[in-house]
Amino acid sequence: MDLLDFFIRNRSEVLQLTLEHLLLVVVAVSAGAAVGVPVGVLLTRRPKLAKPVLAMANVLQTIPSLALFGFLIPVLGSHGIGRLPAIIALFIYSLLPIIRNTFTGIEGVDPAVREAARGMGMTDWQLLTQVELPLALNVIIAGLRVATVISVGTATIAAAIGAGGLGVYIFRGLRGGGSNNTLILAGAVPAAVLALGADFALGWVERSLAPGASAATRRFGKWALGATAVVVAGAVLFAAGSGIMSKNARHIVVGSKDFTESRILAELVAQAIESKSDIKVERQFELGGDLCHRALLSGQLDAYVEYTGTAFTAILGHEPLTDPREVFNRTKSEYETKFNLEWLDPLGFNNTFAILVRGEDARRLNLKTISDAARYVPQWRAGFGQDFVSRKDGYPGFVRAYGLKFREAPREMDLSLTYQALADHQVDLIAGNSTDGLIEKLDLFQLEDDRHYFPPYEAAPVFRKTTLDLYPEIAPALKSLAGKVSDAQMRKLNYAVDGDHRDVKDVVREFLSSSP
Amino acid sequence: MALRGHPSSVNQRVTAETNSPVVEFRNVSLSVAGGKKLVENLSFTVARGETLVLLGRSGSGKTTTLKLINRLLDPTAGDILVEGKPTREWDAIKLRRRIGYVIQESGLFPHFTVEQNIELVPRLEGWPENRRRERVRELLDLVSLDPGTFATRFPRELSGGQRQRVGVARALAADPPIVLMDEPFGALDPLTRVELQREFSALAARLHKTIVFVTHDVREAFTLAARIGLFKDGRLIAAETPSEFAKSNDPEARAFVETMIEKRSFATEPPSTPG
Numbered sequence: 001m002d003l004l005d006f007f008i009r010n011r012s013e014v015l016q017l018t019l020e021h022l023l024l025v026v027v028a029v030s031a032g033a034a035v036g037v038p039v040g041v042l043l044t045r046r047p048k049l050a051k052p053v054l055a056m057a058n059v060l061q062t063i064p065s066l067a068l069f070g071f072l073i074p075v076l077g078s079h080g081i082g083r084l085p086a087i088i089a090l091f092i093y094s095l096l097p098i099i100r101n102t103f104t105g106i107e108g109v110d111p112a113v114r115e116a117a118r119g120m121g122m123t124d125w126q127l128l129t130q131v132e133l134p135l136a137l138n139v140i141i142a143g144l145r146v147a148t149v150i151s152v153g154t155a156t157i158a159a160a161i162g163a164g165g166l167g168v169y170i171f172r173g174l175r176g177g178g179s180n181n182t183l184i185l186a187g188a189v190p191a192a193v194l195a196l197g198a199d200f201a202l203g204w205v206e207r208s209l210a211p212g213a214s215a216a217t218r219r220f221g222k223w224a225l226g227a228t229a230v231v232v233a234g235a236v237l238f239a240a241g242s243g244i245m246s247k248n249a250r251h252i253v254v255g256s257k258d259f260t261e262s263r264i265l266a267e268l269v270a271q272a273i274e275s276k277s278d279i280k281v282e283r284q285f286e287l288g289g290d291l292c293h294r295a296l297l298s299g300q301l302d303a304y305v306e307y308t309g310t311a312f313t314a315i316l317g318h319e320p321l322t323d324p325r326e327v328f329n330r331t332k333s334e335y336e337t338k339f340n341l342e343w344l345d346p347l348g349f350n351n352t353f354a355i356l357v358r359g360e361d362a363r364r365l366n367l368k369t370i371s372d373a374a375r376y377v378p379q380w381r382a383g384f385g386q387d388f389v390s391r392k393d394g395y396p397g398f399v400r401a402y403g404l405k406f407r408e409a410p411r412e413m414d415l416s417l418t419y420q421a422l423a424d425h426q427v428d429l430i431a432g433n434s435t436d437g438l439i440e441k442l443d444l445f446q447l448e449d450d451r452h453y454f455p456p457y458e459a460a461p462v463f464r465k466t467t468l469d470l471y472p473e474i475a476p477a478l479k480s481l482a483g484k485v486s487d488a489q490m491r492k493l494n495y496a497v498d499g500d501h502r503d504v505k506d507v508v509r510e511f512l513s514s515s516p
Numbered sequence: 517m518a519l520r521g522h523p524s525s526v527n528q529r530v531t532a533e534t535n536s537p538v539v540e541f542r543n544v545s546l547s548v549a550g551g552k553k554l555v556e557n558l559s560f561t562v563a564r565g566e567t568l569v570l571l572g573r574s575g576s577g578k579t580t581t582l583k584l585i586n587r588l589l590d591p592t593a594g595d596i597l598v599e600g601k602p603t604r605e606w607d608a609i610k611l612r613r614r615i616g617y618v619i620q621e622s623g624l625f626p627h628f629t630v631e632q633n634i635e636l637v638p639r640l641e642g643w644p645e646n647r648r649r650e651r652v653r654e655l656l657d658l659v660s661l662d663p664g665t666f667a668t669r670f671p672r673e674l675s676g677g678q679r680q681r682v683g684v685a686r687a688l689a690a691d692p693p694i695v696l697m698d699e700p701f702g703a704l705d706p707l708t709r710v711e712l713q714r715e716f717s718a719l720a721a722r723l724h725k726t727i728v729f730v731t732h733d734v735r736e737a738f739t740l741a742a743r744i745g746l747f748k749d750g751r752l753i754a755a756e757t758p759s760e761f762a763k764s765n766d767p768e769a770r771a772f773v774e775t776m777i778e779k780r781s782f783a784t785e786p787p788s789t790p791g
Contacts, residue, residue: 116623119586119696120637120686121612134627218627 002182003189010186010503018190021165024158025151025194028087030232032094032147037140039095040102041128050103057096065089065157073161073294081287081295086155086163093154094147101143105136138209141225145202152195156187162255162287162295166191171258171286250278252302252467252474255292256285260497260504261351261435261459261490265305267508268347268485269461269478275512276477290315297339302467306343307351309457311335320393324350324456340465344475345482346458349490353388353454354434354446355398358422362445369450370402373429377404383427385415393455394431401453419444434487437495446487459485484515536600537561538694538726539585544594546580554580555750558594564693567720567727568755569737571772572747578730581747582696585728586615598694613637616687616695616725620702623683624671630656630682631667637690655685658719677708684716688723697729701736713739734772738762746772 007014043050063071072085109132117131133140159167166187173183205228208221252273256266263285270281284301293315295301308327312318316334321327332343355370367373388394389412399405411427418430423442432439434446461478468475485493489511496507539562547553555577562568570578583589584596587608596603598611624633634655635648643651656663659681671679680700687695701709701716717740720727731737737744738758745755748768756764762773 110623110626112619112621112623113625115588116617116619117625119583119588119612119615119617119619119623121609121640123609126640131625131627135625 003185006182006186006501009501013503014186014190017164017166017168017187018194020163021152021155021167021191021194024083024086024090024155024163024165025148025198026232028090028155029094029144029148029151031087031091032098033144035091036095036098036143036147037102040099040140041106041133043099043103044106044132045124054096054100054103057099060092061096063092065093065154066160068092069158069161073291081162081291081300082284083163085161086158086165089158090151090154093150097143097146097150098140099143101139101146102136105139105143106132108139109135138206141202141206141209145199145206148198148202149195152191152198156191159286160258160288162284162291166194168286171288250471251280251282252471253282253284253300255287255295255301255304256283257292257304258286258288261494262305263504264493264497264508265347265459265461267504268481268512269303269305271505271508271512272481273474273477277471277473279471279474296341296462296464299464301464303461303463305347305459306462307457307459308346309352309455311462313455320455322452322455324458327456328458328460335462336465342463342465342468344461344463344478346460347481348458348483348485349435349487350456350458351433351435351490352449352457353394353398353431354436354439355449356419356422356430356432356439356444356446357428358425359443359445361428362447367445367447369448370453371450373447374402374404377406377429379407380428381408381426382406382410382429383413383418383421384410384431385418386412387415388431398431398453401451435490435494437491437493437499440488440491441495441499537597538564538599539728540597541581541584542595542597544584544591544596546584546589546591546593553750555584558752560745560752560755562726562728564726565724566742567729567740568743568745569729569731569741570745570747571731571734571737573732576747577750578732578747579698580750581752582698582728582730585694585696586612586617613641613690614692614694616689616692618680618683618687618695618697618700620699621679624679624686626671628670629667630661630669630671630674633671633682634686634689636686637692641690651689652685655688658688659685660715661685675708676704677712680704680712684719688725692725694726694728697727699731700729702731702733709736716740734776738776 039053043053068089069085072088073081076085076088113131113135114127117127122130155163155165156167156170159165159171169183169187171187173180173185173187205221205224208217209225254266254270254273256262266283266285270283273279274281284295287295292301292304292306296304308324308331309320311331312327313320316331316338318330321330328343328346335341335343355373357367357373361367365373365376367376384395389410395410406429411421413421415432418427419432419436419438419442421427422430422444432444438444439446461481463474493507493511496502497504541558541560544558545553545556558581560568570581572578580589584591585598585603587603587606590604598606598615603611625636628636631649631652634652635643638648638651652667653663656666661678661681666674666678666682671682674682683700687697701712704712713736720740727740729740741758743755743757744761746753746761746766746769754761754764754766754769761769764770764773
């Protein structure tokens, strides 16, 4: 079975992500309880507030989680990615069930009992702590239980903002062209198990604390509750402690975007630094959108690997250029003046659109460049991804630059499917990614862009200048990576991870040791 | 709860009545928002060691009067003096811990054992544990419950009558000079009720507590009262000894007395059989 196999091969990562997931949930729900229970108590003392406060908690509950994460990024500024915003969002979602159950639990205490307590001279605090809370405890636990189950589910989405957890697998599975069911299940199944486990355990505590339960069961329930509280406190302290410790040590954070190649390159940078210095490198991988760039600006990341073409057009907002040197130099100098960020030397390969034909055709017709192929194009059919068809630097400019005319209008299909379609003779030419591992695997041939139509997408590490100043050994340590990764090597690395499902760390370690 | 000989109790009661009152109401009214008066212009005293029974229909103001004494409610006009001091000058918590309180359905804490329920006020008052434990045994003996059997039980493991006995023991725990009782036996079956009334009446005489007891059961009032205070529509319309009350011309008092006579006659006459 694929899934079982995956778990066995990746058990340490699965365990780590599960623990991360649990940490998010535990910290958020604990914070929710620390705020929600007192608020619920307050509402029993100020019943007029109950309606508006519960209504507000209800509204917070209905905010879609992605929208809430998106909203928190600018609000939290330099802490907008990672665990903090995830915990805040989960905390907000946990409030409603906790407040509501605390309120209704205390309201449900027999009025005769409350009157007796007050009549016997209990202070309001004694009434609350010795009578109302103990009697409402099982209802409050029921609220915690609902909050926990909701949080376990919602926490999977937190992977989108770099909070880690089991959502990492789910997002990885959804990306990478054509969804990967094994990966999605690898995230979803443990998350479901966590949710069910929490539901069962807290449900048991809830029942054992019900006023009708036997004395021994109640004692055991309280004991279990106490033990849980100790574990939670320990986890929180540990998390806080390790956060502080890592701040003190010689330590940098390397990020990656949310696709395989970016993770491989970030790992490459991380391992190169680790092997040549005593700096500890924390990995903050799989950040969506332009989060890496923003996190670099805010100081949450010290480095990640960016592509010149992306930086030049998407971040700096220029029209695409085709000369790799010019793009790199202009990007580098503008990054320095605008952002105080430093581009190191490109790693070598160029991840641009690759015009691909079958290897057999290339050999038979002796094709090397796109110009060579131009005369066969009128007999060929083309298949392109939607992205290539619609982009300014894609299809329209491409046919104009080379004066091409296909036999029929190119078929639009999902990018991941075009490779196989080409290999199966359904189409004769496609535009893939130059570093895709399938190129080698399916014996496809990349025609050279001899008219330099496609803008360059050279990958290079981008660092905060302050980090490089603080750790002068980093730049020399990465010198050896310059120009080290060819297109073909990048394809192999990508295929090792995507095709062979191997661990990024191992793949990178092998690569570094095989090519000193 | 058998009466153990206490020959001086009668004398004490006589002398106590000559002392200053333990509880005194002076023109007390309580009105709620909207102007409705729950009680109106109450003036009466309760002497040390006396049992005053407040009798009246539901909603006549008896329970409200009781709650004014331990400051669960505060009056909107007039003064209530407890041991000579106006209640508004008492710290509410201190006042309540000097006043035992028993309510219908006992109000026992369901998550506390019998022992924990009884020792509550002593614990709040900071008594050391061994003294509390001793006191619990003493009180369980007093209300005729075997400490070995009952101390560790939870309220749900007791019968209704046992619960009320625990309720009484809890009210007496810190030896308060005053005990307030709000229909404590109201929810019991008739046999248990009579049994507890008798035992309690003996206990009250022996312990020499000042007791204010609320009921709508006129027979209970006659069993327990030194004086009966009759309530109607938030007013105290009479405060008399049981024998005076039995002879009263007041229509409300007559109505109550007649129910007792009817019940008695019904109970003594055998049901008519056909033929």
